[in-house]
Amino acid sequence: MTVRYRELGNNRWNEQTVVLVVGPRTTILSQNGRRISPMALNRGMIIDATASSAMTRSIPPQTNAYVIRVVRGSQADEFTTGRILDFNHRNRNFTTISDGNLSSIVRFNLADNAGIIGRSGRQIQFSDLRAGMRVRVRHANFMTASIPPQTTAFEVRVL
Secondary structure, three states: OEEEEEEEEOOEEEEEEEEEEOOOOOEEEOOOOOEOOHHHOOOOOEEEEEEOOOOOOOOOOEEEEEEEEEEEOOOOOEEEEEEEEEEEOOOOEEEEEEOOEEEEEEEEEEEEEEEEEOOOOOEOOHHHOOOOOEEEEEEOOOOOOOOOOEEEEEEEEEO
């Protein structure tokens, strides 16, 4: 499992990524302390982990996980409906605006496994999206503080 965490260094928070290798001897506990299977872990969960101090020098580094305890379950996804202003095929992102309101502009970065569903209800390609299309985007419940704000899109539906 890939985990992102923050650590304080030089008076600022630095985001780090590490791959925790979960094996048959890894203990995984729910919020109430019961053993759960690795399949019960989901993207967006907040966890406490005890892991080996021996890490690979790969990017991201990898280490064996001994104990994983769920602190908070994954939070619900958010939905945004708007019209596509522009898109970037190379970086797999697009920008929307809702109700013509300039303060509602958001850039969505497509997750690697994001689904794109056309009007017919069938899967379409990112390259099929066009400026002006009205879409409903299921996305992460956080956004960057940039202008425009950015977040990860998990599913795009053409309306």
